[in-house]
Amino acid sequence: MDIASDYVDYARGGRFKDLPSKVVDYAKILILDTLGVIIAGSSAKGIGTFADLLKDWGGKPESSIFIYGDKVPAAKPLGERKVSALIKALRNLETVSDVSQLVDYLR
Numbered sequence: 328m329d330i331a332s333d334y335v336d337y338a339r340g341g342r343f344k345d346l347p348s349k350v351v352d353y354a355k356i357l358i359l360d361t362l363g364v365i366i367a368g369s370s371a372k373g374i375g376t377f378a379d380l381l382k383d384w385g386g387k388p389e390s391s392i393f394i395y396g397d398k399v400p401a402a403k404p405l406g407e408r409k410v411s412a413l414i415k416a417l418r419n420l421e422t423v424s425d426v427s428q429l430v431d432y433l434r
Contacts (some may be wrong), residue, residue, distance in 0.1 A: 365393055366394065369393070369394040369395070375395075377387070381397075382399060384400075386399065386401070388400075389401040390391035
């Protein structure tokens with residue numbers, strides 16, 4: 328056996344009722360925090376444009392765009408160069424004042 332198998336066996340045997348209440352309470356806080364960030368960020372400048380870009384690319388409707396309600400492919404290959412540019416821009420978010428700058432590049 329390896330450690331991955333041990334984790335799988337542990338996860339398979341676990342039940343929600345076996346989780347400590349502190350773990351459940353903390354998980355609820357993390358989920359609410361994530362939802363709050365998603366809701367607040369959905370109105371940020373350029374996010375609507377980015378959602379429109381994803382819809383324009385088309386494809387099999389597999390994954391929901393939360394807040395906007397549309398479905399897009401679960402994965403869309405962007406190409407190595409575009410992904411690299413996106414990662415670099417996200418690392419330097421203070422220099423990206425508008426998500427539409429990224430959208431223009433991805434088109």
